[in-house]
Amino acid sequence: MAVSLVLIYHLWPARLTGGYVGVDVFFVISGYLMTAHLLARKPRTAGDLARFWARRIRRLLPASFLVLAATAVAARLVAPPTQWELIAKEIIASALYVQNWVLAGSAVDYLAADNAPSPVQHFWSLSLEEQFYLCWPLVILAVVWLAGIWRLAVGLVARCVIAAVIAGSLAVSVLATADDAGSAYFITPTRVWELAAGGLVATLAPLAATRLPRAAAALLAWGGMAAILAAGVTYTAATPFPGYTALLPVAGTALVILAGTEHRSSPTGVLGLKPVQWLGDVSYSVYLWHWPLIVLFPFATGADLRWWDKLAVLALTLVLAALTKVFVEDRFRSALPAGRLVPAYRFAAAGMAAVAVLGGAQLAEVNYRSQLAEQQLAAVEAGKDPCIGASALARGPGTCAPGQPERMVPEPALAKDDLPDAYKDGCWSYDDFTDRPVCTYGDGKTQLALVGNSHAGQWLPALQILADKHGWTITTYLVTRCNLTTAPLDFNNAERTRNCLDYGRWVMDQTKGGKYDLVVTSARQSVTVEGESWQSTEAPAVAGYKSYLAEWAAAGTKVLVIKDPPYPGTRISSIPDCLAAHPEDPSACSGTPRSWHWMDPLERAARELDAPGIGTVNLDKYFCAREVCPAVIGSVVAFRDGSHITATYARTLAPYLDGPLRAALADRPGSAADRSSQ
Template identity: 50%
Template sequence: MSSRSLVERSPRARDERVVSGTRTDIQALRAVAVSLVLVYHLWPNRLTGGFTGVDVFFVISGFLITSHLLGRPPRTGRDLAGFWSRRIRRLLPASLLVLAVTLVASRLVAPETQWAATAKQAGAAALYVVNWLLASDAVDYLAAENAPSPVQHFWSLSVEEQFYIGWPLLILVLVALASRLRRSPTAVVALGLGAVVAASFAYSVHETVTEPARAYFVTPTRVWELGVGGLLAVLVGRHGFGRGRSVEAVAWSATARVVLAWAGLAAIVWTGFAYTGATPFPGWQAAVPVLGAAAVIAANAPAATGSPAGMMALRPVQWLGDVSYSVYLWHWPIIVLLPYATGSALGTLDKLAILASSLVLAGLTKRYVEDRFRAPEWGRPLRKPYLLGVAGMAVVVAMAAVQLAEVDRKEAEARDALAAAVATDDPCFGAAALTPGSDCPRTTEGPVVPAPAQALKDKSDAYEEVSGGKDCWSSAPRFPMTVCEFGDPEAETSIALAGNSHAGQWLPALQEIARTRGWRITTYLASQCALAETDQEFDATAKTERCSSWGRRVTRRLVSEGYDMVVYTNRISVPAVGKDIAGSQDAYRRGYESVLATVRSSGVPVTVIRDTPASGDMIPDCLAANDGDLTRCSGSRSEWEPAEPVVDAVSDLDDRGIVLADLNDRICRPDRCDGAVGGVVVYFDRSHLTATYARTLAPALEGPLRKALARG
């Protein structure tokens, strides 16, 4: 949105507006905002709260858009069409260009494991709904571990575009209401916008407390930030409602405005250094950068002693503000894709190159794309921008669809290859390669099965399927009681599988055994929440309480349902309250002991599976990028194998009805853990076993299970 101020020409010229000059303070504020984001993405440890630059952009957009709308209030559908056509010409050409280039670049340099996610997000970004897709992934524990896509920064642009659709409609309704009630349109609009801002702020605070991962992306939690800018436009642009509004400053002395401008800038910069990824956001914490940005705009810093106006008016600052939109568009795809192109993590020179290339591309895009499409001839006739916008969106969506079609084709080929590999009965296939006494070669190069892109989806039925129309996972924030059944429903032997996501990964192995033994398997699984009498510190207090409640209810069911055996395992992914992961071991040991002792009090035997090793990297991505040297996707066993307090819990209880199954020797060699073993991809993400590899562990798991049953 242009930051050029609009002034009233005459009382009769209701629809005429002229440019009186550039709001250098707003251009400078844009420069500050994009600098915060850019530095944060390149050096996140240096500017831990730089993400607040997006919130500054929201306030600016809300202010300028509302100023335009109040200067020429929409009264008819044609008014709205004209407003939206200007938005299309301003925003879509550059954003669609970046999306198209990013899709091509991703296909060329990113591993094939990234193609599908990038295509889906690019298609959603072209339609300006990607923030909702990211919100869904953010609350999906497994999807949350995916590598960042090169277009995920479009979430904020999606929020703005959705705002641009709804906000004019709201103002149109409020203006019409003021006319019907014969009230001041300024008062009615201010009250209406204020009500929306208050409701959105309240929802943002609530959602940030209850589901912060989702709250970060969804539109309702962010509308108030843009709305604050809109309210500011009503308050400081009081003159000539509907006659070309004058964008003014607060009616304070020059000294007071200078102080206000500095205070606003200080608040913004302070959040850049003081906030971190652990700061609950947006919620009320977003009010600091939002009000800081509003203060700078309201002050419209005058040219007075000690004013930041001189610094703001510097040519480099103004230029950066002018190209800030394109800088925002270009910088993130380069950050994400460059490591794939170079084969190494970003170094200082890489980051400086990204900084320079982002500025160069932004300058070119501003001149040859943004400015060109804002020319009046691209807006006439009125349908022209809409036709071009739809065509551009269709091109990007079609490119994404083509990419997804290629992924589907490759997955079909990978499924055939996997079926053929399984059918060979290779004695060195998967975990069998690590059988004591075997002489199987180490898997050091591809191809592997499932193919890395397919491995992302090669998950236990507990993750992917539903049983009886029910989701098999108990998830935050409510953690309901969720039960699924697998295997023979008429089986005489009934097994319960209980724990969090690292319990779910063992279902394929249990299903293999159940098919030959005639067992029925009932699952009690939760996302992240470990089945332990331990208070686990989630990102919201309500989640902690409900996780504990879920654990108590599941433990009672394990005791009361008459199972022949319970299979029990967890991953510690959430620290105990008041602790970090390393300091939570003793709390979990006691929590595991409590659950195991309660289950054993009913006479039910328990097989406890030691937790599996975990890599710090996305294994399928690594394998896809290093097909010729898969050893680059390995790590020290001492680093991958987690501390496991359940081992101590079993030892402390010293109960022969509890059998410990430690299968990590069938996942790792004595000193190293690999991303692929026996030609099979071990993990579908950083820590969860692929269904294929889990099935190859069935022979090793069957012994401990039969031992536990015999002791029941």
């Protein structure tokens, strides 16, 4: 049942929105089987532990090493080069069983938010289980030791210790999920209680073996099944998870196991059917194979998964799982002698090393290609081609020849990391918005402040060029996702919502009045206003920006709002990935002003406010021409993901931002349209 939930969820997520709870069912079952085994063969010495871990190696590692190696080769052959580095790193992390911690770090890494899922992302749960398998026998060894000292039954001590583990881990899970559900989903402390819940069941007698009538035990088992299915059907990606919401599938699974009945009316009748039993036997290999196929299949076919593709993936998953069960899982279990420990541990070390070498070779290739691309980029920029970047559109249609696909700069793999200096300089307020770094660029007398979220920070490369040219100093007040407004934003966390407002209040206090000759700001609305949906958020967002801008205006602060460029993310999650997938046809990654449209309540608020000193500039004509918004403009890759422009393209926009900035500084008369045309 668990693997079925996961399969359906990954292939048809809209049909079973909470199918991810199948992993939680796995956890409970794993905890139950492992604890039952350890209590049946109580570990008393280091040798007992070594033999237990050797059995785990023989059971789990051969199939996982095979899938990781096959995925590494397949990804190199069909995945776009922009994803090779991510996949290689995650393959190494999976081979070392720390993938869950790597993904937890990515979940809180704003720059990784647009990364496509890797074909080994599902190894997070296997990594977590292996960490549990490593530590849990030590807990049971301690239980056996304590029971001997205290002269108590091992089962009683085990129940008390496991209950304490469940209570502590569940508390951590609830708190961590409330703070940051993205990272809490993957980390080990938030999940241990689920495996321990299965362990607790292993210390209890089955209900069917007590005085409880078997029919009643069967009814409880069906109640547990209903709880699992209810979570699978009603939970969604928006459900805070794991936390307290994981109690439903975990308790449901525990109840099914605890019922322990083979009554004809129990779920055992269904679970005992031969097809269900067969799927259970191959479930480990099914889980290993299904996700790499789902992720890599579209790269091989050149199209998103259609219904017939999904059926093909399902069929291929079952075939590969059956073959892996017979020729790898079963064969290696007998090929590695059960009575000897050294061969098992030698195999584990060799397998990890081999997969790590595969990943390392891929990283070496990525590094080599990156060095070549950097040389190409430097050569192109040094040539000062008048048709490079934004100038290709500025010079008008037909003036510049279309760029050749092989001349794309930065090369798509580099474009993903083509960032403003503010990132490497640590100039960002992240996570809870309590850090408030301030950075300066240039040392001129004219003082400019660059404030806003990452869509303000993306203009820094252009401003640096102008600062060097005119003798300006740029001071940055940059924050991730948080918008500078009086309207509270919905971060699904009251503290972050409050901290974002506080950060905006602080920036206002730092910049209003005469400290700066000009405040430059821009933003993308990536979070809804609190209490609003995306359909209703624009109006209150505009009102919040008007209130904020009005305070600047009342203090006599000059402000220039740069309209956010077109937003490819409405159609394409990553321009570099798209270009890497269509190396001979960059136009496949282009859009139109209509298809790439996104609200810009900050720019709209500035126009509607029409207050003294508040101006706007619209550079859309340097992104779109003749109703086409190219992904590559004048041979330069314009976007580093689905929304941010590359630092290279930003630098080519400096000449066209120059006039509006100098006009804003001089406060010359002129409408927003006048400034936009300069």
